[in-house]
Amino acid sequence: MRISTSQFYNTNSANYQRNFANLDRTRQEASDGLRIRSAADDPVGAARLLQLEQQQNMLKQYSGNITNVRNALGSTESTLNAIGSILQRVNELAISSGNAGFTDADRKANADELSSLEDQLFSLMNSKDENGKYLFSGSKGDTPPYVKNADGTFSYQGDQSSLVLQVGDMLSLAANETGYSAFEQALNTSRTEARQTAPSPDDGRVNLSNGQVTGSVVFNDRFRGGEPYTVEFVSSTQIKITAANGDDVTSEATQGGKFDPNGTNTMINFRGVDLRLEISFKDGDSADPDAAISGHTFTLGAKEDTVSGTRSAGNGVSGSQLTGASISDQDKYKAAFPAGGAVLKFSETDPTQFDLYAAPYSPDSRPIGSGTLSGSGANTTATVAGLTFKFSTEPDAGDSFAIKADTHQTQNVLDTISQLRTALTTPIDNDPVARQNFLASLDSAIGNVASGINQVSSSISSIGGRGQALDVQAETNESLSTENTKTQSSIRESDPAEVMIRLQMQSNMLQASLQAYAKVAGLSLLNYI
Structure with missing residues (x-):
């Protein structure tokens, strides 16, 4: 086989350049420890690295979202704790206002403190975060959640939307607590109403309060199904309760409908509703108390919308x-x-x-x-x-x-405090009927404040649960990030021992190719003449 001189030189030159390039890459790999710099180095490995880098970027985004959610929940929880403290003080004032020794002046002093607490509460419920957005407005961050109406009531202007951020591949959490869930869903314990239908006009002998819902389950299951009820006083010691369908349901009332007409603030419980009863006899009623009280009739049912x-x-x-x-x-x-x-x-x-x-x-x-x-x-x-x-x-x-x-099913705490202030500033000294009405209003306030406290506590518990979920997810994301980094390193980086062996082998191959070239180049007939 004949080999031309040009072919010989070209072949040896190509081999030398290839070996030198391989040696140069290996030297670079030995210097920085990177096996893959471009997709050409390892197409499969480069594709896998791209997937891992995308996952790592997503984990970094999750970490940022976790920080944002944690900060937002922290601000909300602090505000709700402050609101809860104010409501506890409101509850203390409401309970103390029922003290039999209190005068109108004492109750007025409590009302003055309630006014200050109401202002503080209104301010806290309209709190903003570090970005100037209202905490409790839902997605309407630029709208104050609560406004005071001309009639003294308070209205919620936010919405029910949660600001949800993804903090893991399979987990998204709300970064806010809306005023609707924290304050507007507090159950209204004063959602029943008693109206006297006989005699007309009212002779002032019987005072039956609107009632307080003390058992929501019983109220919803039993009371609502039979309303409106007719409460008839058949004597000075017995009432009869008739459901809307005509059934006699008196047996479900306390003591089967019996009461002591001389009792003070007598309480009657019927199907989850507590009713205050006060009998005020007139001069001459002692001769025949049953005749004086019998015939008084009331209708009882849930308040109409x-x-x-x-x-x-x-x-x-x-x-x-x-x-x-x-x-x-x-x-x-x-x-x-x-x-x-x-x-x-x-x-x-x-x-x-x-x-x-x-x-x-x-x-x-x-x-x-x-x-x-x-x-x-x-x-x-x-x-x-x-x-x-x-x-x-x-x-x-x-x-x-x-x-x-x-619908009177719920009532926010601002309206509850406003109604309590009105009751406390209404004179009742030396007026038994006014005092009975005041006690009924006080029952309503105490029940609704307790309901408001429970609702705020529920929101705080919800935030705590989300905080625990954030902690668990943060640990999971950190573990995934660590494993991702290890996997990327194993694909991208070289084995130092293997690189040094390959470097030595390629160096020897390059030296051998140079020596072989020199030997072959020396082959000439002139050397043998």
């Missing part, structure tokens, strides 16, 4: 205000009125025509009811979905009003 409305800020120049709202048809109201409230909107072209929409309203909303205004001036009314609204004057075209219904 109340409806209210407010004028929208962008309304026309008429200044029309919604002065009254009432339920005119219970069946239509229950069937049509949305649980989340509604918007009453007047036509843009004909101010006598209006539609009722479920809140929140949008241009795509479909009305749940429509109607035409009736009357004029202060007698202007609108009837729709079982509701009747009364206005101060005729609304302008395009005017709208926000409508909400109070």
Whole structure:
């Protein structure tokens, strides 16, 4: 086989360059310890490294989210603890105000302190975080969660949305606690009502309070199914309770409906509801007390919904205000009125025509009811979905009003404190009837404050549970990050011993190729002549 001189030189030059390049790469690998610098070095290993780097970046994002959630929950928990402390003081004032030795002046002093506590509570419930966002407004961070209305009540303006952040591959946690869950869901223990139906007018002999719900399960399972009840005094020591279907359910009342007419603040429990009873005999009743008390009759049931409305800020120049709202048809109201409230909107072209929409309203909303205004001036009314609204004057075209219904199932603590202040500032000295009404209001306040404390405590517990989940997830993420780093190192980095052996072998191969080239290059017939 003949080999040309050019072929010989080209072949040896290519071999030398290849060996030198391999040696140079191995020297670089021995210097920095990296086996893979580009996908060409190891396509499979490079692809695996890309996946691991993406996972590591995601773990870093999770770590940042965990920090954000922990900081947000920490601020919220501190605020809720402060709110809980204030509510404990409110509870102490409420209980002490029932002291039989207290005078109107003593109760007024407690009311003054309650006013200060109410202001503190209102401020805390409108707290902001380090970014200037309201803690308890849900997703509406720029909107104050609570505002005080003209009538002294308080309204929640936030929403129920949780700000959720992902802190692990399979775990997302809320970074906030909404005012709706922390304050608005406190059960209202004063959600029953007793109305005297006979005699008329009231002779002042029998005072039966509206009642306090002490057992929600029994109330929901038993009481609600039989209302409205008729409570009839058949003598000065016995009542009879009849359910709406005519069944006699007196046996479910304390002592089977028996009571001591001379007792003070007598309590009667019936199907999860405590009722205060006070009998006030008149002069001459001692001759026949049964005749004086028998025939007094009350109806007892859950409080009916109340409806209210407010004028929208962008309304026309008429200044029309919604002065009254009432339920005119219970069946239509229950069937049509949305649980989340509604918007009453007047036509843009004909101010006598209006539609009722479920809140929140949008241009795509479909009305749940429509109607035409009736009357004029202060007698202007609108009837729709079982509701009747009364206005101060005729609304302008395009005017709208926000409508909400109070089902009395829940009550925020601000309203509870406001009602308690009113009760404490009402004079009752030397007025047995006023004192009985005050004690009923005090029962309501104590029950609702306790309910508010429980709701705040529930929110704090929820935050604590999320904090524990964050700790566990942080440890898991840290372990995953450590293993990820180890795996990347095992793929990307070289084995020092293997590299040094390969370096020596490639160096020897390069030296051998140089020597072989020199030997072959020396082969010439001229050397043998």
